Amino acid sequence: MPSRAGAPGAPLSRRRFLALSAAGAATGAAALSGCALQVSTGVGGSGETVTVMAKPGDITPELVTQARKDLGVKIVTVPYSITKLVAMMTNGNPPDLVRGVGAVDAPYFAARDVMEDLDPYFAGSGVLRLDDLDPVNDLWRYDGRTQGKGPRYGMAKDFSQDSMFWYNTGLFDEAGVGHPPETDPVTYEEWLDKAKRLTQRKNGQTTVFGGSYNGVLTPNLLASLTVAAGGSLFSDDFSRVDFTTPEARKALGWYIDYCRTRVGPSIIQPDPNTWDGPTYLANRLAMSNSGYWLGGMINTDKKLAPVSRLAPAPVFEGGRRVSPCQAGTGLWMPRKAHNKDAAWRVFEWFFGEAPARARASAGWGIPTLKSLRSLMPAQEDYQKRVLKVQNAELKHFSVIAFTPYASVDSLFALFNQIAPAAMKGEMSVDTLAGRLNSVMNEQLKRGKEQVG
Missing domain, CATH: 3.40.190.10 (Periplasmic binding protein-like II)
Structure with missing residues (x-):
């Protein structure tokens, strides 16, 4: 040693x-x-x-x-x-x-x-x-x-691969919305359009979310979206963020549009269940930005599992096809x-x-471990379908590097303090980008000084 x-x-x-x-x-x-x-x-x-x-x-x-x-x-x-x-x-x-x-x-x-x-x-x-x-x-x-x-x-x-999403074909058919292709990605714009058409409201209340797209935590979701748009949220040395680059601005703008349209859960429209699993199982969520792992829960419902599908991570028009964890x-x-x-x-x-x-x-x-992949569930036809999509997606995996200079939770807290105003239409995305740069870069500067 x-x-x-x-x-x-x-x-x-x-x-x-x-x-x-x-x-x-x-x-x-x-x-x-x-x-x-x-x-x-x-x-x-x-x-x-x-x-x-x-x-x-x-x-x-x-x-x-x-x-x-x-x-x-x-x-x-x-x-x-x-x-x-x-x-x-x-x-x-x-x-x-x-x-x-x-x-x-x-x-x-x-x-x-x-x-x-x-x-x-x-x-x-x-x-x-x-x-x-x-x-x-x-x-x-x-x-x-x-x-x-x-x-x-x-x-x-x-x-x-957490940018992939599950969808409920029953809710798609009920709304007359076409299913996404099996192994070809939809664009993020198409995903949001489908989510709008799939959302159901009654007496001012959302009864069915069209889609959920919040990632694991917003900072690394936005880092992933920016790479998908063809750029990087972080500077080369990871000491700064820049939400005003064309690619990061595109990623941030798309996510704020998702929140503004209220097609899915967000800070300004929380899911009462606090996460996608129970809402999806209750037929109240048409698309869930949860990767393969959610199948462990979906497979417990023998009526829902056969009508559920896993789809590739979306892409931005002109961007890169990436499917990170x-x-x-x-x-x-x-x-x-x-x-x-x-x-x-x-x-x-x-x-x-x-x-x-x-x-x-x-x-x-x-x-x-690659040697354990043969143990993944493939008994039922719907499990075989999911595995086909998942196996095709593996080749699009790549590591999207995150900054060492701030914890993701600290950046998440800063985002949650500032972003709701933009989600409610009370602040422009450009103003939000500037404010995020200011507060997050101050945090990153302190972190870099501490690390040395």
């Missing part, structure tokens, strides 16, 4: 602590480096305890029991909390593994020097082979400048973790053994 300077319990410097806590939702602690334990041979870890900070659905009690049986390792779970994570790290007692969203967390944490470089672990693993890793795992790479290159700092447990949720290992060898054994098991096979066969996401 590469040498690491400093003891695992070394306190976090004040400057690094401020860099983590000031940006809001991000973690970590910086830490002078420490000496990693030997890479697991695949048999180590028995009798050890591994602390995993995660959300309840990530590591269930059943998985804790299964880990004890399969590995002889006791997993202790800690509820995911940024505040708790920073506290644990600054006290020199971080979790052994931490939940993260690769698309936005990996560059943020890696730039703050709090993540363990996992390349030596992957190199020594017989479970997680590099030639078996789906390209989506490149979201967890960062070379000190750009996401998608350099060392691996984590891995996604499963994924979707805006999440890539998985796990990473803190640099100052005390039990790295056993943690890696849990990592291998979670991402490459029984839990990974169970996730793949459930249809709640695309496996991040």
Whole structure:
């Protein structure tokens, strides 16, 4: 293993602590480096305890029991909390593994020097082979400048191409709206036109949303839309945003039009269910900008599943065809973790053994190991149809790099403070673009100064 300077319990410097806590939702602690334990041979870890900070659905009690049986390792779970994570790290007692969203967390944490470089672990693993890793795992790479290159700092447990959308053919037929093509993308303008025609209202209330298109979080949705329009939301060094470029302005204008027309949920028209799943299952949402993973829920409704279809990510006229993953949720290992060898054994098991096979066969996401794709549900004709569309879309995946200088949640909060006026027609999109540049670039400037 590469040498690491400093003891695992070394306190976090004040400057690094401020860099983590000031940006809001991000973690970590910086830490002078420490000496990693030997890479697991695949048999180590028995009798050890591994602390995993995660959300309840990530590591269930059943998985804790299964880990004890399969590995002889006791997993202790800690509820995911940024505040708790920073506290644990600054006290020199971080979790052994931490939940993260690769698309936005990996560059943020890696730039703050709090993540363990996992390349030596992957190199020594017989479970997680590099030639078996789906390209989506490149979201967890960062070379000190750009996401998608350099060392691996984590891995996604499963994924979707989150600009794809599901649609309900029954609601399309009821409204007399033509179905989207199976493997050719519609334009974003066509998508919005269909959403307008599919929306149903009664007594001033929306009874059926024509379509939902909010992505995972607005900042990385807008970054993806800008790339689809042919540009980049961020400067080359990721230290600034510019919503006034033609491509970013096009992306922002389209999203504000979506909100203004009230064809789907937004900040100014919240979904009472808070997310698309229950609304789609209730036949109150004609199109849902949720990738493949939503099929895990759709397949539980034997009437809805056969009339549901998955469609490619839309394109902008004259833009690029891109189909990114805006999440890539998985796990990473803190640099100052005390039990790295056993943690890696849990990592291998979670991402490459029984839990990974169970996730793949459930249809709640695309496996991040190519060798597990054969387990994706394909028993029913409608599942085969979905797989055909999904498999064709895989070749359009690319990593859309996110800034390391601000947490996505902090940029999301700034957007939510300013954008509603534009969504209500009280502010022009050009004015909104200028104001977003001002407040977000101030945040990014502070973040860059803290990272150094």
